[in-house]
Amino acid sequence: MRAHPAGPLHGAFAPPPSAGMPPADLGALDPQVWPRSARRVDGELHLGGKSVTELARTHGTPLFVLDEDDFRSRAADFATAFAGADVHYASKAFLCGQVARWIADDGLHLDACSGNELAVALAAGFPAERIALHGNNKSLVELQLAVDAGIGHVVVDSFDEIDRLVPLAEAKGSPVSVLIRTTVGIEAHTHEFIATAHEDQKFGFSLATGDALTAAVRVIREPALHLAGLHSHIGSQIFDTAGFEAAAHRVVGLLGQVHQATGELLEELNLGGGFGIAYLPDDDPVTPDDVARRLRTVVAMECAALDLPVPRLAIEPGRAIAGPGTVTLYEIGTIKPVRLGSGGQGAPQVRNYVSVDGGMSDNIRTALYDADYTCVLANRTSDAPPALCRVVGKHCESGDVLVRDLWLPSDVQPGDLLAVAATGAYCWSMASNYNYLLKPPVVAVRDGAATEIVRRQTLSDVFALDAVLAGRPAPSPAIDQPAPEHPVGARS
Ligand SMILES: Cc1ncc(COP(=O)(O)O)c(C=O)c1O
Numbered sequence: 001m002r003a004h005p006a007g008p009l010h011g012a013f014a015p016p017p018s019a020g021m022p023p024a025d026l027g028a029l030d031p032q033v034w035p036r037s038a039r040r041v042d043g044e045l046h047l048g049g050k051s052v053t054e055l056a057r058t059h060g061t062p063l064f065v066l067d068e069d070d071f072r073s074r075a076a077d078f079a080t081a082f083a084g085a086d087v088h089y090a091s092k093a094f095l096c097g098q099v100a101r102w103i104a105d106d107g108l109h110l111d112a113c114s115g116n117e118l119a120v121a122l123a124a125g126f127p128a129e130r131i132a133l134h135g136n137n138k139s140l141v142e143l144q145l146a147v148d149a150g151i152g153h154v155v156v157d158s159f160d161e162i163d164r165l166v167p168l169a170e171a172k173g174s175p176v177s178v179l180i181r182t183t184v185g186i187e188a189h190t191h192e193f194i195a196t197a198h199e200d201q202k203f204g205f206s207l208a209t210g211d212a213l214t215a216a217v218r219v220i221r222e223p224a225l226h227l228a229g230l231h232s233h234i235g236s237q238i239f240d241t242a243g244f245e246a247a248a249h250r251v252v253g254l255l256g257q258v259h260q261a262t263g264e265l266l267e268e269l270n271l272g273g274g275f276g277i278a279y280l281p282d283d284d285p286v287t288p289d290d291v292a293r294r295l296r297t298v299v300a301m302e303c304a305a306l307d308l309p310v311p312r313l314a315i316e317p318g319r320a321i322a323g324p325g326t327v328t329l330y331e332i333g334t335i336k337p338v339r340l341g342s343g344g345q346g347a348p349q350v351r352n353y354v355s356v357d358g359g360m361s362d363n364i365r366t367a368l369y370d371a372d373y374t375c376v377l378a379n380r381t382s383d384a385p386p387a388l389c390r391v392v393g394k395h396c397e398s399g400d401v402l403v404r405d406l407w408l409p410s411d412v413q414p415g416d417l418l419a420v421a422a423t424g425a426y427c428w429s430m431a432s433n434y435n436y437l438l439k440p441p442v443v444a445v446r447d448g449a450a451t452e453i454v455r456r457q458t459l460s461d462v463f464a465l466d467a468v469l470a471g472r473p474a475p476s477p478a479i480d481q482p483a484p485e486h487p488v489g490a491r492s
């Protein structure tokens with residue numbers, strides 16, 4: 001292998017405590033973190049029976065590689081654990097036509113949180129009656145689409161929304177089925193940007209102020225609407241089941257208040273999503289069986305205490321279905337050991353910046369939530385000693401970090417492939433065109449076959465939106481349809 005001009009990367013950088021010690025095997029694929037089909041074959045990462053080098057050569061990088069069996073088996077795990085309840089896939093995690101079809105074919109429900117997510121699902125042929133529409137600011141057009149399509153539930157989130165929905169339901173001539181989204185007043189143990197059940201945030205009707213009860217009574221008295229039940233979602237990437245149990249306890253309390261105030265027994269209780277996944281080998285997520293057992297127990301106990309029949313349960317996992325089965329492949333473009341000075345401790349301090357061909361435009365989560373990821377050298381293994389690296393993107397932003405502290409073999413080279421695990425949720429769906437980078441494709445792999453389920457965005461797609469550029473060709477086909485930049489030999 002050709003030597004990098006900077007020489008092997010420095011291992012001398014005094015690692016911050018967060019970096020921990022280098023793992024014994026830098027190329028190991030912890031089954032907690034990697035897709036169920038991930039294997040090393042002759043040192044190279046294979047996903048769904050496909051080699052990553054071949055995937056990168058065929059589809060370019062950055063590339064989202066989705067293990068179809070992983071995705072569908074996790075959906076099935078929830079469906080089995082929650083048999084008799086409704087499992088809604090929270091499509092904001094990742095949605096495209098193919099995913100909507102898998103979810104439909106596998107018998108799950110789907111949660112959409114904008115008119116356009118709803119439109120994607122409907123266009124893919126998803127049965128409308130199995131869709132719930134969320135959102136704290138649904139427009140008239142979005143509500144009209146929901147009512148016209150005959151979706152299962154509109155999850156109402158404000159008094160304004162009720163006012164907006166009633167005339168549409170009246171015009172339809174049959175009651176529109178509604179859940180009330182409640183704010184249960186719980187501080188979920190997760191990043192503050194993705195906690196949703198404390199009082200001071202935008203979602204839902206507060207239990208504490210009495211707004212949730214007022215909204216429920218209002219909907220019950222409204223002939224054009226049918227109040228099917230209550231909804232609570234406490235946040236995302238939560239490991240601790242105590243928050244879900246506390247939420248279930250409080251929302252069942254509201255079922256009791258609604259019954260007392262109106263005599264109505266509501267048929268459904270939707271306890272939302274938020275079940276955490278392992279981004280790092282030490283993360284210890286709850287299993288669907290565990291969540292199901294605990295939630296069923298709390299709801300049954302609370303209902304018994306209030307002498308209420310147990311309603312039909314529903315849940316809305318997004319990340320726990322879509323997250324673990326997808327890997328992002330990047331090609332390393334530049335490697336820069338940056339001297340940070342000795343800090344008076346003798347040995348020079350060096351941070352090894354490893355730049356890849358994507359970044360915060362395909363994964364904003366590190367910059368936004370300080371998220372941690374597991375990443376490995378994917379096209380080969382190496383016995384070179386470990387060097388602490390920072391994997392960064394190519395954006396004009398110093399916060400454009402993908403993996404803050406990562407041990408890589410010190411002989412990594414431009415042209416090597418890196419794989420970042422567990423990028424299936426909230427990466428492609430939150431992607432942007434910052435610096436006019438293009439949204440990567442998503443390739444589904446299974447049994448040795450690869451299918452591009454979303455193609456790479458092209459510069460021509462982006463030009464089409466621009467008053468001046470629409471219809472003009474990109475200056476070169478190579479920049480419009482990026483292929484791997486470095487000769488394949490650089491990766492072997
Ligand atoms: C109402 C609702 N349901 C479900 C989800 C899915 O959450 P997760 O992907 O963490 O399971 C979210 C996102 O946090 C949400 O806002």
Ligand SMILES: N[C@@H](CCCC[NH3+])C(=O)O
Nearest residue numbers: 092194236237365425426
């Ligand atoms: N986008 C967040 C999750 C938000 C879920 C939607 N309420 C994340 O990446 O973790």
